[in-house]
Amino acid sequence: MGGDRAPDEIVAGALDAAADGIEIVLFGLPGIDTGGLELVEADDVIAMHEKPAEAVRAKPGSSLVAAHIAVAESRADAVVSAGNTGAMLAAGLLHLRRLQGVMRPAIAVPIPTRRGPSVLLDAGANADARPEHLLQFAHMGAVFAEDILGLARPEVRLLSIGEEPEKGNQLTLEAHALLSASELHFAGNAESRDLLAGAADVVVCDGFTGNVALKLLEGTIKTLLEALREEIAATPRGKLGGLLIRPAARRLRTQLDPDTYGGAYLLGLRGLSVIAHGNSSRQAIANAIRLAARGVEHDVVGRLASRMPERRSTAAV
Amino acid sequence: MGGDRAPDEIVAGALDAAADGIEIVLFGLPGIDTGGLELVEADDVIAMHEKPAEAVRAKPGSSLVAAHIAVAESRADAVVSAGNTGAMLAAGLLHLRRLQGVMRPAIAVPIPTRRGPSVLLDAGANADARPEHLLQFAHMGAVFAEDILGLARPEVRLLSIGEEPEKGNQLTLEAHALLSASELHFAGNAESRDLLAGAADVVVCDGFTGNVALKLLEGTIKTLLEALREEIAATPRGKLGGLLIRPAARRLRTQLDPDTYGGAYLLGLRGLSVIAHGNSSRQAIANAIRLAARGVEHDVVGRLASRMPERRSTAAV
Numbered sequence: 001m002g003g004d005r006a007p008d009e010i011v012a013g014a015l016d017a018a019a020d021g022i023e024i025v026l027f028g029l030p031g032i033d034t035g036g037l038e039l040v041e042a043d044d045v046i047a048m049h050e051k052p053a054e055a056v057r058a059k060p061g062s063s064l065v066a067a068h069i070a071v072a073e074s075r076a077d078a079v080v081s082a083g084n085t086g087a088m089l090a091a092g093l094l095h096l097r098r099l100q101g102v103m104r105p106a107i108a109v110p111i112p113t114r115r116g117p118s119v120l121l122d123a124g125a126n127a128d129a130r131p132e133h134l135l136q137f138a139h140m141g142a143v144f145a146e147d148i149l150g151l152a153r154p155e156v157r158l159l160s161i162g163e164e165p166e167k168g169n170q171l172t173l174e175a176h177a178l179l180s181a182s183e184l185h186f187a188g189n190a191e192s193r194d195l196l197a198g199a200a201d202v203v204v205c206d207g208f209t210g211n212v213a214l215k216l217l218e219g220t221i222k223t224l225l226e227a228l229r230e231e232i233a234a235t236p237r238g239k240l241g242g243l244l245i246r247p248a249a250r251r252l253r254t255q256l257d258p259d260t261y262g263g264a265y266l267l268g269l270r271g272l273s274v275i276a277h278g279n280s281s282r283q284a285i286a287n288a289i290r291l292a293a294r295g296v297e298h299d300v301v302g303r304l305a306s307r308m309p310e311r312r313s314t315a316a317v
Numbered sequence: 318m319g320g321d322r323a324p325d326e327i328v329a330g331a332l333d334a335a336a337d338g339i340e341i342v343l344f345g346l347p348g349i350d351t352g353g354l355e356l357v358e359a360d361d362v363i364a365m366h367e368k369p370a371e372a373v374r375a376k377p378g379s380s381l382v383a384a385h386i387a388v389a390e391s392r393a394d395a396v397v398s399a400g401n402t403g404a405m406l407a408a409g410l411l412h413l414r415r416l417q418g419v420m421r422p423a424i425a426v427p428i429p430t431r432r433g434p435s436v437l438l439d440a441g442a443n444a445d446a447r448p449e450h451l452l453q454f455a456h457m458g459a460v461f462a463e464d465i466l467g468l469a470r471p472e473v474r475l476l477s478i479g480e481e482p483e484k485g486n487q488l489t490l491e492a493h494a495l496l497s498a499s500e501l502h503f504a505g506n507a508e509s510r511d512l513l514a515g516a517a518d519v520v521v522c523d524g525f526t527g528n529v530a531l532k533l534l535e536g537t538i539k540t541l542l543e544a545l546r547e548e549i550a551a552t553p554r555g556k557l558g559g560l561l562i563r564p565a566a567r568r569l570r571t572q573l574d575p576d577t578y579g580g581a582y583l584l585g586l587r588g589l590s591v592i593a594h595g596n597s598s599r600q601a602i603a604n605a606i607r608l609a610a611r612g613v614e615h616d617v618v619g620r621l622a623s624r625m626p627e628r629r630s631t632a633a634v
Contacts, residue, residue, distance in 0.1 A: 124478060161441060161532075196536065196540040208477075208486040211509075212478060217533060220510075228569055231568050238561065241560070242562060243558070244561065245558035245559060248558070251548050
């Protein structure tokens with residue numbers, strides 16, 4: 001029921017993913033045409049504008065919450081939704097709960113770049129973060145890069161306003177010191193201008209900065225390509241040229257398409273949660289489900305659990 | 318002497334601006350070919366990598382510092398440089414000094430958007446800022462939008478991670494309350510995805526966020542257009558199409574060209590300071606000088622001085 005195009009695009013995407021052999025259970029209001037997929041009937045829906053924490057508590061029978069409970073009770077391996085991001089976070093915290101040692105879950109967004117995929121986190125779960133949170137995000141991002149993006153010994157960088165260690169705000173200056181002292185393959189600060197070119201395998205930042213960066217990246221690509229299309233369509237000469245460059249434009253779009261992954265992981269929970277864009281297309285939904293399946297196959301949750309260094313040693317004492 | 322292309326592109330840009338009737342004095346090392354412009358000989362230079370505050374104190378005879386002293390002593394109306402941004406800020410604070418009531422100067426960058434010009438501030442002078450600083454940035458940005466961009470009653474928005482007032486981090490939540498209570502034409506939060514499309518006349522944020530946003534905007538446009546050019550050049554069909562769309566691409570570039578303004582104002586000082594990009598072309602330098610001249614003609618410094626509400630009333634007590 002989540003997102004702007006539910007339920008039709010969601011069901012269509014689920015059917016595409018099911019054709020790959022992924023077992024899918026849909027959670028939604030009675031009467032939806034699921035094309036033959038199993039439907040667990042929900043008695044309510046959380047809307048995009050609702051206050052997340054309140055809605056999750058008030059609507060335990062909603063499709064979003066019921067799907068989380070199914071994962072918590074091991075009736076499903078992962079939950080995927082294009083619904084209210086805040087509600088996904090709240091339901092994850094309440095029903096899946098944090099992994100031991102994880103201070104804050106983070107939203108990890110895979111970004112297609114000119115040099116191949118990279119992952120940016122946190123993309124919005126924590127608008128305010130502390131340096132030690134950023135260190136944990138880096139560890140979680142490294143697991144994601146290894147297992148989901150298939151990158152060996154991923155290079156981690158800290159998003160800041162200059163490559164030199166002394167450039168940044170109070171948060172990044174302190175996080176830089178923590179990252180430098182860690183066993184991660186930390187390569188220093190990344191500048192936002194290099195994000196689309198491929199600044200690093202893992203780009204770490206607080207959720208406010210990450211959300212601003214991600215939306216700016218998406219919005220700028222969209223606005224620029226639309227503007228180019230308009231200018232091209234303004235003259236007959238341009239129109240002809242536009243036809244001729246269409247294959248080139250398509251190659252570029254395939255390479256940088258945000259729908260390539262379709263979703264972001266909410267990392268740091270005891271269950272796998274994938275958040276898709278609110279306006280996800282059928283293809284984006286199918287890819288988000290595939291992303292979730294890959295996480296299950298690679299046991300990302302288990303790998304994260306064994307990778308949280310800080311608190312585990314404390315717990316072992 | 319500032320920037321990557323000094324002195325040749327700087328002198329060339331200065332000559333272009335001088336042809337418009339702007340009186341120009343160059344500050345630089347002896348022996349530079351100034352094409353007939355007046356040269357005040359400096360005995361030193363501040364390099365791009367030097368620590369700003371230390372360099373400004375240690376090198377009072379450097380071209381950058383000497384040019385500031387000329388403004389402080391009313392031998393010039395404004396200083397323009399493509400040099401070390403941090404040194405511009407340090408020299409401005411030390412030699413021009415803050416306007417009464419201004420807590421923190423801010424870098425105001427005019428951005429060409431699809432809907433016309435807007436101004437983003439702070440673009441990097443204050444990596445950490447408090448809510449009351451953001452309120453002052455908004456006032457300074459409004460003066461800039463009125464006098465330099467020629468916009469009547471400019472609309473101010475706060476850069477955040479959602480349009481709703483309750484979306485943001487601690488800083489933006491508090492700044493939102495201050496802006497709402499002000500006499501500014503405050504229209505709420507802006508999302509970064511709308512920056513290039515024209516989110517508002519004045520976009521306010523802390524210097525860390527602004528610097529990340531600005532560099533991401535520039536870097537994404539650059540990477541995307543380069544990638545498109547590469548893909549187009551990969552086939553004969555694409556190459557022909559590329560030739561045909563060239564006028565359309567040029568129109569777009571003219572509309573969104575960051576060199577349109579060539580520079581950013583350092584607002585909040587008792588003198589006018591314009592910071593140009595380190596890799597400024599001749600045209601960017603000429604436009605940065607024109608931007609400075611416009612600021613002098615509109616007495617932006619005087620208008621700012623009469624517009625800082627908070628402390629002025631305190632000072633009047």
